[in-house]
Amino acid sequence: MPQNGEIDFAAFFHNSLPGAPRAGKALSFIMDGAWQKEGEQVLSRVLKRIAISVPVLVGVVLAIFIMLRIVPGDPVTTMMGEHVNPAVIEKISREMGLDQPLIVQFFRYVANALRGDFGTSYRLNRNVTQIILDAFPNTVKLSLLAAAVAWIIGIVAGIVAAIQQNKLLDRLFMGSALLGVSMPVFMTALVLQYVFAFKLKWFPVSGFDSLRAMILPAIALGWNSAGSIARMTRSNLVEVMQNDFIRTARAKGLREQGVIVGHALKNAMLPVVTMMALQLSSMLSGAVLTESVFGVPGIGRLAVNGIETRDMPLLQGTVVFTTILIILGNLVADLLYNVLDPRIREDG
Amino acid sequence: MKDERQEEMMAAAGTAPKPDIAEAQLGEADTWMDKLRTLVRQNKMAAASAVVIVLMILVAVFAPWVAPYDHLAQSLTDRLQDPSAAHWLGTDELGRDVYSRIIFGARISLTIGLVPTLISMAIGTVLGLCAGFYGGKTDFIIMRLADVMLAFPSLLLAMVVMYTMGGGLINIFIALSLVNWAGTARIVRSHTLSLKEKEFVEAARSIGVKKWTIMFRHILPNCLPSLIVLFTLNIPSAILSEASLSFLGIGAQPPSASWGLMVVRGKKYLFSEPWLSIAPSVAIMIVVLAFNFLGDGLRDVLDPYLKEQ
Numbered sequence: 001m002p003q004n005g006e007i008d009f010a011a012f013f014h015n016s017l018p019g020a021p022r023a024g025k026a027l028s029f030i031m032d033g034a035w036q037k038e039g040e041q042v043l044s045r046v047l048k049r050i051a052i053s054v055p056v057l058v059g060v061v062l063a064i065f066i067m068l069r070i071v072p073g074d075p076v077t078t079m080m081g082e083h084v085n086p087a088v089i090e091k092i093s094r095e096m097g098l099d100q101p102l103i104v105q106f107f108r109y110v111a112n113a114l115r116g117d118f119g120t121s122y123r124l125n126r127n128v129t130q131i132i133l134d135a136f137p138n139t140v141k142l143s144l145l146a147a148a149v150a151w152i153i154g155i156v157a158g159i160v161a162a163i164q165q166n167k168l169l170d171r172l173f174m175g176s177a178l179l180g181v182s183m184p185v186f187m188t189a190l191v192l193q194y195v196f197a198f199k200l201k202w203f204p205v206s207g208f209d210s211l212r213a214m215i216l217p218a219i220a221l222g223w224n225s226a227g228s229i230a231r232m233t234r235s236n237l238v239e240v241m242q243n244d245f246i247r248t249a250r251a252k253g254l255r256e257q258g259v260i261v262g263h264a265l266k267n268a269m270l271p272v273v274t275m276m277a278l279q280l281s282s283m284l285s286g287a288v289l290t291e292s293v294f295g296v297p298g299i300g301r302l303a304v305n306g307i308e309t310r311d312m313p314l315l316q317g318t319v320v321f322t323t324i325l326i327i328l329g330n331l332v333a334d335l336l337y338n339v340l341d342p343r344i345r346e347d348g
Numbered sequence: 349m350k351d352e353r354q355e356e357m358m359a360a361a362g363t364a365p366k367p368d369i370a371e372a373q374l375g376e377a378d379t380w381m382d383k384l385r386t387l388v389r390q391n392k393m394a395a396a397s398a399v400v401i402v403l404m405i406l407v408a409v410f411a412p413w414v415a416p417y418d419h420l421a422q423s424l425t426d427r428l429q430d431p432s433a434a435h436w437l438g439t440d441e442l443g444r445d446v447y448s449r450i451i452f453g454a455r456i457s458l459t460i461g462l463v464p465t466l467i468s469m470a471i472g473t474v475l476g477l478c479a480g481f482y483g484g485k486t487d488f489i490i491m492r493l494a495d496v497m498l499a500f501p502s503l504l505l506a507m508v509v510m511y512t513m514g515g516g517l518i519n520i521f522i523a524l525s526l527v528n529w530a531g532t533a534r535i536v537r538s539h540t541l542s543l544k545e546k547e548f549v550e551a552a553r554s555i556g557v558k559k560w561t562i563m564f565r566h567i568l569p570n571c572l573p574s575l576i577v578l579f580t581l582n583i584p585s586a587i588l589s590e591a592s593l594s595f596l597g598i599g600a601q602p603p604s605a606s607w608g609l610m611v612v613r614g615k616k617y618l619f620s621e622p623w624l625s626i627a628p629s630v631a632i633m634i635v636v637l638a639f640n641f642l643g644d645g646l647r648d649v650l651d652p653y654l655k656e657q
Contacts, residue, residue, distance in 0.1 A: 052495075059496035064508060071512050182637040184588055186595050186611060187629035190618060194626075198619045288503060289592055293615070303504065307511045307598050315511055319504050327499050 046335055053331050060323050061113070065106050068316050096120075118317035123309045128317035131302065136321075138208055139298035142217055142290065143283040149222030150229055151276055157226070158233025158272075163260065165238055173230060180227025185286060189220035189293035206295040221290040225279045232275055236268035243267075270340055277333035284322055284329075387649045394645020397638040404635060408454040415448035419605045428621050437627045440610075441617065446624065449605040450631050456517065456606045457635060460590040461583040464524035469579055471525070472532025473571070477563045479533065480540025490533065497530035506589055510598045517600050520593055524586050532578060539571045573650040580643035584636040591632050607632050 076089045076098065093099050097108060112119065118128035157177065161170040180188075196216060197205040204213045240246065241264050249259045288300030295301075299318050306315030388395045407414050416436075423443035431438045437446035479490040497505075509523035543549060544567065552562050593599030594608030602609065607628040614624025 055492060056495050056499050059492065060499050063496055063500075067508050067512050178637065178640060179633075182584065182633050182640055184591055184595075184608075184611075184629060184632050184636075186592070187626070187633060190611070190615065190625055190629065194618055194622050284501075286501075286503070288507075289595065292596060303507060304596050304598070307507060307596075310511075312511075315508070319508055322504060323500055326501055330499075 042338065045338060049331060049334055049338075053327055057324060057327055058110075060327065061110060061320055062106065064316060064319050064323070065109060066102075068312055069102060069105075071312075113320065118320070119313040121311055121314045123311045123314070128313050131314065132299065132317055132321055135297055135299050135302050138296055139284060139287050139291070139300065141214060142208070142221060142287055142296060142298060143280060145214055145218035146220075146222035146225070146283050146287075146290075147276070147280045149218050150225035150279065153222070153226040154229025155233050155269075155272070157230040159237060159260070159265070161230065161234045162237035162241070163256075170234075174234065177227040177230040180223050181231070183223065185220060185224060185289040186293055188223045189217070189290055192216045192220050193293065208294070208296040208298075217290050217294040217296055220293070221283055221286060224286070225283065229272060229276065229279070233268065233272050236271060237264055240264045240268040270337070273340060274333050274337045277336055278330060280329060284325055383649050387645050391641075391645035391648065393641045397641035397645070400634065400638040401642065404454055404638070405458060407451055408458050411452050411455055415445075415451040417445035417448040419444065419449045419452035420603055421445075428617065428624075430621075431623060438621065438623050440614065440624055446610075446627055449610060450607070450628055453605040453607045453610065453628065453631065454635075456600065456604065457587050457590065457632065460517075460520060460524065461587040461635070461639070464521050465528070465579060465582045465586045467525040468528040469532045469575065469582065472529035473536050473568070473575065475529065476533035476536025477540055477567060480537040481544055481559065481563050481567070487537070491537065494530035494533050497527070498534075500527075502527055502585075503589065503592055506593060507596075507598060510593060515598050515601050517604065517606070520590050520599050523593075524589055528582065528586070531582075532575070535574055535578060536571050539574060540567055543567045543570055577643060577647045577650055580639055580646055584639040584643075587632065587635055587639075 076093050076096070077084070090099075097105060100108070109119070116129055118132065120126065121128050121131060124131065154177075157173045161173040161177075164170045193205060193216065197203045203216050204210075207213045208217070237260075241260075246259060246264055249263045250256075254262070284299070287296075287298055288303060290296065291298045291300040292304060299322060303315055303318040303322075305311065306318060411419075421444065423439070426435075426439050426443040427441055429435055429439045429443075435445050435447065437450065440446055440449070475490050475494070479487040505527050506520075506523045509526065510519060513519040513522065540563075549562060549566055552566050557566075590599055590606065591608030591611070594604075594606045595612045597612060600606035600609045602613070610628040611625045611632075614621070614626075614628070617624050
C-alpha cells in the first residue's frame with residue numbers, strides 16, 4: 001500500500017490508461033515464455049485440423065470421380081453421338097486413357113490434378129484448367145462483392161434489430177431477414193433485374209464487364225446470406241447483452257453506444273465472423289444460379305454447361321475445383337475462429 | 349416367472365426414457381398436446397404457417413378440383429395473356445393457365461419436400477444411431493463418409509448426381525435422398541452418444557435386450573423431438589434444391605408444372621410478362637417461409653438444445 005504522499009503508479013496507470021493492464025498482461029505473457037507454449041499448441045491444432053482435411057479432400061475427389069463414371073453408356077459415344085465408327089471411338093477412348101482400369105484412371109487423374117491439369121474438355125477441346133482459370137476471376141469478384149453486401153447489410157440490420165429488440169424496427173428487419181432467407185436466389189435476381197435494370201434502367205440487364213454491371217448480381221447473391229447474418233448477429237447480441245459484464249459497463253456510466261461497440265459487439269461477433277467466412281465459400285457454389293440469371297461467365301456457368309453438353313471433364317474439373325476451394329475456405333474459417341476466440345484454445 | 353420379471357423390467361426400461369427427457373427439458377406434465385398448445389400461444393407466426401402448410405397440402409391433394417383449368421391444356425389463341433378474371437395469373441407462352449399450373453406444381457414441390465427428406469433422414473438416422481451406438485471403426489467410417497458428404501456444396505453434389513442419372517423428377521427424388529443424410533447422421537449420433545450412457549439404456553442392456561431393440565425402441569424415441577424439428581427445417585431446403593435444379597434446366601422436364609421450371613421458362617418473358625416467372629417464385633417463397641417459421645417455432649418448443657447448436 002502506498003503511504004501518504006506517495007503515488008500509486010500501478011493504480012494510476014490502471015485507471016488512466018485503459019490499455020495498461022492488458023499491456024501488462026501481454027508483457028508477462030511474453031516474458032514468462034507462455035507464448036512459446038501457446039504457439040506450439042496452436043500449431044499442433046492447426047496441423048491436426050489440416051490432417052483431418054486431407055482424407056476429406058481425397059474422399060471428395062474420389063466420390064466425384066466415381067459418380068461421374070457410373071454414367072450409363074460409354075462417355076466417348078455420348079460425346080460424339082451414336083453414329084460414329086466404333087474404331088474411331090476405340091481410338092479416342094485409348095487416347096483419353098478411358099480403356100484403363102478405373103483405379104488407374106483415378107490415380108492418373110489425381111496425379112494430373114495435383115500438377116494443375118484437370119484434363120481436356122470434350123466439347124471445347126481446351127485444357128479444363130485454362131477454362132476454369134479464365135472464368136474463376138469473375139466468380140471471385142462476384143462472391144467477394146456479394147459477401148461485402150451480405151456482411152454490411154446483415155451486420156448493420158442485426159445490430160439495429162438487437163438494440164431495438166421487439167420494437168417496430170426489429171420486427172421489420174427480422175421479417176425481411178426471414179424473407180431474404182426464404183427467397184430463392186433466382187427470384188431475388190429476377191426481381192432485381194426487372195425493377196432496377198428494366199424499369200429504372202439504373203443498371204445493365206446482364207453482363208459482367210463493369211462495376212455497375214456487377215452490383216445487381218452481387219446483391220442477388222448476397223441477399224440470402226445477409227438475412228442469415230442479420231438473424232445471427234441479432235440473436236448473439238441479444239444474448240450477450242444479458243451478461244453481467246454488460247450490466248457492469250452500464251453501471252460504470254458508459255454510454256449505450258460504448259457498451260454495445262466496446263463490450264457487447266466484440267463478444268457477439270465471434271460466431272458471426274466464422275459464419276461470414278463459411279458463407280464466402282458457400283457463395284462460390286451459390287453463384288451458379290446468379291451467374292445463370294445475369295449471364296456472368298463464371299465457374300457456375302461452366303458447371304451448368306458441362307452438364308448441358310455432357311462434357312464430363314469440364315463438369316468434373318469445375319466441381320472438384322470449387323469443392324476444394326470450399327473445403328479450404330472452411331478450414332480457414334475454423335482456424336480463424338481458433339485464433340479469434342481464446343476460450344476455445346483454453347478448452348482445446 | 350423369470351419371463352414375467354424380465355418383461356416388467358423391460359417395460360420399466362422402455363418407459364423410463366420419456367419422463368427422463370421430459371423432466372430435463374420441459375417439466376413433467378408436458379404432453380404433445382401441451383407442447384402444441386404452447387406453440388400456438390407463444391408463436392402466432394408458426395401457428396399461422398402450420399395453417400398455410402395444411403391448406404397447401406389440401407390444395408395439392410385436391411388439385412384437379414381446385415384448379416380452374418387443366419394445367420397441361422394448351423390454347424395457342426390465349427397465349428401470354430395478362431392476369432384477368434378468367435385467368436387470375438395470366439397464361440404462359442403455350443396458353444396454359446398459370447394459376448392452375450401453380451396449383452398442380454404444389455404437388456411436385458410438396459412431394460419433393462416431404463419424400464426425399466424423409467428418405468434421407470431415415471438413412472441419416474440409422475447411420476447416426478449405428479455410429480453413436482457401436483462407436484469404434486463403425487463410427488469412424490460413417491462419420492468420415494458424412495464429412496465427405498458435408499464438404500460438398502449440396503447444389504453441386506445434386507448437379508453431379510443429375511448428370512449421372514439424367515434429368516427428370518424421379519432422379520431429383522433419388523439425388524436429394526442420397527445427398528442430404530449427413531447432417532441428420534451427425535445430430536442423431538451426438539444424441540446417441542449421450543443417451544447410451546443413461547441408466548435406462550444400461551438397464552435394458554443388463555437384462556439382455558438386443559442391440560437393435562435398444563437402438564430403435566429406447567434411444568430413437570428420445571431423438572424424435574430433434575428429428576421432427578430437423579425434418580421441418582430440411583423440407584424447405586429440399587424444395588429450394590428442386591426448384592434450383594429445375595431452374596438450371598437439369599431437373600424437372602417440360603411439360604411438368606414444377607415451379608422452378610415455370611420460373612425459368614417465364615424468364616424469357618420477364619420484361620413483358622413478369623408474372624410468368626414471379627408468380628411461381630412467390631409460391632416457392634411462401635412454402636419455404638411457412639416451413640421455416642414452423643420449424644423455428646417447433647424448435648423453441650420441442651428442442652431448445654438444437655437452437656444452441
